[in-house]
Amino acid sequence: MEITLRNGEKINLDISPILFEYLEEYDGGLQQLLEDSKGTEHRFLAFNFIVYCFVISSIDEDLNYRQVLRLVNINDYYDIANFVIKSINEINFKDENDKPKIKENGRNITRHRK
Numbered sequence: 395m396e397i398t399l400r401n402g403e404k405i406n407l408d409i410s411p412i413l414f415e416y417l418e419e420y421d422g423g424l425q426q427l428l429e430d431s432k433g434t435e436h437r438f439l440a441f442n443f444i445v446y447c448f449v450i451s452s453i454d455e456d457l458n459y460r461q462v463l464r465l466v467n468i469n470d471y472y473d474i475a476n477f478v479i480k481s482i483n484e485i486n487f488k489d490e491n492d493k494p495k496i497k498e499n500g501r502n503i504t505r506h507r508k
Contacts, residue, residue, distance in 0.1 A: 395477045399465040405452040407474065409481055416447035444478050445471070 395407045420427040420443055430440035446462050457465075466474070 395473065397470045397473065398467070399449070399453075400467055401465060403453065403465075405449065407448045407452060407477055409484075410451055413447055413451040416451055417444070441475070441478075445474055448474065448478070 396404055397407065398404050414424075417424055417427060420440075422430075427440055427443065430436035431444065442463055443459075445466055446459050449462050449466060450457065453462075
């Protein structure tokens with residue numbers, strides 16, 4: 395999915411190994427991020443973190459959390475949310491070690507944690 399940032403840069407949001415590195419930085423890891431995004435208490439914090447991870451993994455600049463979120467047009471949040479929901483539904487967290495499994499082209503590819 396492609397979005398245009400407020401600075402005019404177009405980026406393509408996609409699932410990548412660097413994305414998982416950023417997502418694992420969430421306090422409590424990927425599983426906690428999924429739980430928080432489904433709950434009501436930390437839902438917006440979790441979603442903003444997910445948006446941050448998708449954007450920062452797609453740009454070459456070294457920006458902080460707030461700078462990245464300021465770049466995202468609020469009108470793109472709906473499209474990003476749909477993309478995130480679709481992407482999360484493709485990730486299968488069956489392993490107790492939080493090893494995300496992603497379906498790509500009909501195959502399961504496991505991304506191992508460090």
